[in-house]
Amino acid sequence: MKAGSLILPSSTVLRARHLTTAIYALGPRPTFELLCDLIAASSATLDVLETYARIDPKILDQYNGRELPPLLHRVK
Numbered sequence: 001m002k003a004g005s006l007i008l009p010s011s012t013v014l015r016a017r018h019l020t021t022a023i024y025a026l027g028p029r030p031t032f033e034l035l036c037d038l039i040a041a042s043s044a045t046l047d048v049l050e051t052y053a054r055i056d057p058k059i060l061d062q063y064n065g066r067e068l069p070p071l072l073h074r075v076k
Contacts, residue, residue: 017068 008016023030038045060066 014071017071020068 023034035045035049039049
């Protein structure tokens with residue numbers, strides 16, 4: 001499964017979606033602390049964050065890019 005520019009196993013993507021939602025709900029301070037921890041673990045993280053920070057919000061709005069797409073459930 002593709003997430004960003006990386007290929008990740010679907011189980012990892014599902015876990016990341018869950019964690020993203022939980023952390024986002026905590027607000028800006030925990031998100032900031034998380035990002036600081038990630039930057040401390042790898043300086044490349046700061047480069048990725050700077051790239052994301054340059055995304056034009058108008059483009060996100062145009063392509064409905066602010067929300068995660070719904071999960072698909074397999075029904076037998």
